[in-house]
Amino acid sequence: MGRTDIGPPNYQDMLPDVIKKNYGKWKYHEIQRPGVLKHVSESGDELYTVRVGSPRLVSIDFIRDLCDVADKYCDGYLRFTSRYNVEFLTDKKENVQGIIAEMERLGLPVGGTGNSVSNIVHTQGWIHCHSAATDASGIVKAIMDELYDYFTSMKLPAYVRIAVACCINMCGAVHCSDLAIVGVHTKPPKIDHEKVLAQCEIPTTIQSCPTGAIRRHPDTNIKSVVVREDLCMYCANCYTVCPAMPLADPIGDGVAIYAGGKVSNARKPPMFSRMVVPYLPNNPPRWPEVVDVIKKIVEVYANHAKRYERMGEWIERIGWEKFFKLTDIPFTEHHIDDFTHAVETYRTTTQFKW
Amino acid sequence: MADGETPLLDELEKGPWPSYVKEIKRMASKNAASKDLLGIQELSYKDKVTHWKHGGIVGVTGYGAGVIGRYTDMPDKFPNAAAFHTLRINQPAGWFYNTKSLRTICDIWEKYGSGMTNFHGSTGDIILLGTTTENLQPCFDALTDAGFDLGGSGSALRTISGCVGKARCEWSSIDTLDIIYNLTMEFQDEIHRPRWPYKFKIKTSGCPNDCSAAIARADFTIIGTWKDGLRIDQEKVREYVDKGMDINGLIVNKCPTYALEWDGKSRELKFYEDDCVRCMHCINKMPKAIRPGVDTGATILIGGKAPIIKGAYLSWVLIPFMKMEPPYDEVKDLLRKIWDWWDENGRTRERLAELIERVGLKTFLKEIGLKPVPQMVYKPRANPYVFLK
Numbered sequence: 001m002g003r004t005d006i007g008p009p010n011y012q013d014m015l016p017d018v019i020k021k022n023y024g025k026w027k028y029h030e031i032q033r034p035g036v037l038k039h040v041s042e043s044g045d046e047l048y049t050v051r052v053g054s055p056r057l058v059s060i061d062f063i064r065d066l067c068d069v070a071d072k073y074c075d076g077y078l079r080f081t082s083r084y085n086v087e088f089l090t091d092k093k094e095n096v097q098g099i100i101a102e103m104e105r106l107g108l109p110v111g112g113t114g115n116s117v118s119n120i121v122h123t124q125g126w127i128h129c130h131s132a133a134t135d136a137s138g139i140v141k142a143i144m145d146e147l148y149d150y151f152t153s154m155k156l157p158a159y160v161r162i163a164v165a166c167c168i169n170m171c172g173a174v175h176c177s178d179l180a181i182v183g184v185h186t187k188p189p190k191i192d193h194e195k196v197l198a199q200c201e202i203p204t205t206i207q208s209c210p211t212g213a214i215r216r217h218p219d220t221n222i223k224s225v226v227v228r229e230d231l232c233m234y235c236a237n238c239y240t241v242c243p244a245m246p247l248a249d250p251i252g253d254g255v256a257i258y259a260g261g262k263v264s265n266a267r268k269p270p271m272f273s274r275m276v277v278p279y280l281p282n283n284p285p286r287w288p289e290v291v292d293v294i295k296k297i298v299e300v301y302a303n304h305a306k307r308y309e310r311m312g313e314w315i316e317r318i319g320w321e322k323f324f325k326l327t328d329i330p331f332t333e334h335h336i337d338d339f340t341h342a343v344e345t346y347r348t349t350t351q352f353k354w
Numbered sequence: 355m356a357d358g359e360t361p362l363l364d365e366l367e368k369g370p371w372p373s374y375v376k377e378i379k380r381m382a383s384k385n386a387a388s389k390d391l392l393g394i395q396e397l398s399y400k401d402k403v404t405h406w407k408h409g410g411i412v413g414v415t416g417y418g419a420g421v422i423g424r425y426t427d428m429p430d431k432f433p434n435a436a437a438f439h440t441l442r443i444n445q446p447a448g449w450f451y452n453t454k455s456l457r458t459i460c461d462i463w464e465k466y467g468s469g470m471t472n473f474h475g476s477t478g479d480i481i482l483l484g485t486t487t488e489n490l491q492p493c494f495d496a497l498t499d500a501g502f503d504l505g506g507s508g509s510a511l512r513t514i515s516g517c518v519g520k521a522r523c524e525w526s527s528i529d530t531l532d533i534i535y536n537l538t539m540e541f542q543d544e545i546h547r548p549r550w551p552y553k554f555k556i557k558t559s560g561c562p563n564d565c566s567a568a569i570a571r572a573d574f575t576i577i578g579t580w581k582d583g584l585r586i587d588q589e590k591v592r593e594y595v596d597k598g599m600d601i602n603g604l605i606v607n608k609c610p611t612y613a614l615e616w617d618g619k620s621r622e623l624k625f626y627e628d629d630c631v632r633c634m635h636c637i638n639k640m641p642k643a644i645r646p647g648v649d650t651g652a653t654i655l656i657g658g659k660a661p662i663i664k665g666a667y668l669s670w671v672l673i674p675f676m677k678m679e680p681p682y683d684e685v686k687d688l689l690r691k692i693w694d695w696w697d698e699n700g701r702t703r704e705r706l707a708e709l710i711e712r713v714g715l716k717t718f719l720k721e722i723g724l725k726p727v728p729q730m731v732y733k734p735r736a737n738p739y740v741f742l743k
């Protein structure tokens with residue numbers, strides 16, 4: 001014991017030989033079928049990748065199952081992607097079928113390449129976080145069950161990236177996704193004055209509120225704070241610094257849905273996702289209302305977008321007014337921005353569609 | 355509801371997508387903490403609220419980061435998950451593993467924890483979910499003996515991550531894995547000992563496709579790019595066309611800056627190098643025919659973050675082009691300058707972008723010693739309120 005700051009293992013010890021040998025020498029790749037990539041090197045070497053969906057929240061036995069397959073077919077190496085997919089890498093073409101068969105045995109889907117719905121980037125939710133306004137793993141499971149065919153095929157106009165964050169801290173950085181589901185509170189914090197005294201620093205708590213809704217308690221005998229409810233936007237910033245002000249509420253909590261963001265620079269620059277549904281109630285275990293909206297948007301997009309058009313590019317082309325019409329989602333006062341850069345979103349032209 | 359029954363969660367075992375509930379149940383049958391986790395999750399599904407409390411301060415000797423304290427609000431009912439702390443383990447760059455090291459992690463976590471994990475967290479770490487306060491130190495000791503170390507948390511440099519890069523992608527203009535590893539080793543202290551106004555993230559992608567979403571998620575974003583033109587193999591272009599690709603509709607007309615033209619007579623794809631903004635579209639769609647240039651380096655962008663507190667930001671261009679060769683001194687110097695300035699001027703929980711917005715990009719550039727260039731902005735200001743000094 002006693003060793004500190006050793007850092008992570010060197011990645012070079014984790015690379016299979018075919019990658020070490022062809023590092024930086026890859027020439028091109030093709031997607032052979034959904035979930036199977038073939039990379040070809042300047043040297044002529046070939047590398048096959050089988051991409052597989054994972055629930056991300058997994059047991060050590062799951063990891064051991066993966067290791068068994070990698071030992072059998074991939075010389076004992078494997079990797080994960082930033083979207084929690086697992087990738088089996090092999091230079092032997094004949095191993096691809098074997099890996100796919102093992103995945104069928106384990107019940108893991110092969111896909112997530114090209115114009116598909118890949119795995120959903122998500123956060124902790126009720127599994128682990130005190131801040132959660134909804135669960136993450138359960139919503140992801142419910143949506144992916146419904147969109148399963150889009151993971152194992154490549155029939156969409158372009159990639160669709162979905163993300164779930166269980167509160168507006170957005171650990172999953174969902175704000176630039178084609179579709180984002182975000183847990184929201186809709187009730188102001190419930191203040192436990194005794195706990196405030198014991199656990200919170202009052203000036204820090206007051207300062208934490210972006211809208212200035214928090215004041216000292218008017219009764220100077222009570223060393224605590226009050227919240228002006230008309231100013232509160234339920235952001236939970238105060239709760240992050242003061243545990244005595246929880247916002248969680250079984251009736252009020254729910255999710256909002258955002259659409260049209262992207263990260264890549266391909267064609268159009270990166271874009272933020274925009275609010276399309278301000279609030280849907282939490283309805284565990286399967287959040288049917290949320291799943292319906294997501295499915296509807298994906299289907300409308302699949303039917304209307306041009307080839308290679310990302311969701312946000314499609315919406316920009318047809319206009320948000322058409323998006324709301326095509327998806328039958330009501331446009332409300334909540335869709336109109338009134339936060340920091342609101343005016344930039346107001347339409348300063350006579351050009352629009354009916 | 356009888357003890358141990360989970361009718362709501364059982365619904366999530368159905369359907370084709372692999373089920374995390376099945377995974378918890380696999381552990382629950384042999385691990386008491388996981389059994390209680392399942393019970394807590396079922397109650398959350400029933401009550402529609404979280405049953406976790408604000409974390410306390412727990413950790414391992416010598417570190418201020420890497421462990422997230424976690425307690426349930428129902429310790430009497432779920433004593434085996436009363437304390438359910440999380441360890442963030444710094445992943446190997448690119449999330450490549452040999453099975454030996456993965457199995458070692460599993461064995462350690464079987465001994466000291468719940469057996470439940472996230473492969474991986476959204477920042478990049480291996481997340482080991484759920485252990486007791488007493489087990490933290492021995493678990494950490496076993497992990498370091500196996501060659502692993504903690505990642506970042508709190509107001510520290512967070513675990514650095516990025517795309518697969520040159521290991522398996524032909525488009526990578528920079529060696530993302532080496533950059534990640536090199537910077538991670540250089541900044542161990544910054545990762546493990548929080549001392550800044552708030553968190554700071556570094557992510558890198560090998561090309562403007564930005565598969566690691568660096569532009570949206572990192573305060574300091576390193577994206578591979580090139581200064582010369584695309585490499586176009588006209589013979590291969592013709593092969594795509596002969597196989598039926600609609601080159602005008604799907605490639606030429608979708609180029610954002612009209613840098614391409616298909617000459618149907620000479621069957622040649624004309625390329626206007628000066629007009630190309632390196633968006634990757636034509637490369638993505640014709641990987642056998644079009645490749646990035648060879649005069650490679652990175653664009654450095656800063657400021658990206660999720661919405662908390664002042665709204666979301668995308669990183670913006672700070673340095674249009676920087677050569678990226680080990681030992682990456684130019685990047686390290688720049689990072690240290692930025693941290694010093696932010697540390698001195700930032701308020702508590704103020705991310706870099708928010709501080710820059712508060713004091714102005716102009717001030718920031720002056721303090722860091724960088725000249726303004728038009729690549730930093732989409733367009734110049736429209737208002738007349740300039741402090742001409």
Ligand code: HEM
Pocket residue numbers: 124128129130131169170171172173240409422442474475476477478479481505513555571660662
């Ligand atoms: C105590 C409750 C929290 C838990 C359990 C939690 C858990 C996590 C985990 C496990 C990750 C992934 C870490 C990794 O991959 O290394 C993460 C990332 C993140 N967290 Fe949290 N977090 C919590 C609170 C917060 C708060 C209060 C904020 C913001 C104020 C926040 C913002 C983020 C962001 C922005 C990311 C990274 C997103 C990215 O890199 O794409 N989290 N969180």
Ligand code: HEM
Pocket residue numbers: 031080081082083112113114121159161262263264265266516517518519563564565566567638
């Ligand atoms: C927004 C537009 C995006 C484009 C155009 C894009 C493009 C690509 C391309 C061309 C590949 C190469 C492999 C393949 O053909 O499947 C790829 C791989 C990948 N992308 Fe993206 N990507 C985008 C966004 C994202 C985002 C937002 C994420 C995650 C947050 C992501 C995660 C990945 C991952 C994990 C891989 C596998 C590469 C690896 O192994 O690291 N991509 N992407």
Ligand code: SF4
Pocket residue numbers: 123124125129130131132133165166167168169170171172
């Ligand atoms: S998004 Fe919010 S609720 Fe979810 S893990 Fe992050 S801080 Fe917790």
Ligand code: SF4
Pocket residue numbers: 188189208209210211212213214227231232233234235236237238239247
């Ligand atoms: S939830 Fe946000 S807006 Fe409401 S009082 Fe707390 S910090 Fe202020």
Ligand code: SF4
Pocket residue numbers: 517518519523524525526527559560561562563564565566
């Ligand atoms: S960001 Fe570019 S270089 Fe990195 S994996 Fe994606 S496409 Fe390849």
Ligand code: SF4
Pocket residue numbers: 267608609610611612613614629630631632633634635636637
């Ligand atoms: S990379 Fe983008 S900008 Fe450059 S030629 Fe190709 S499509 Fe046009």
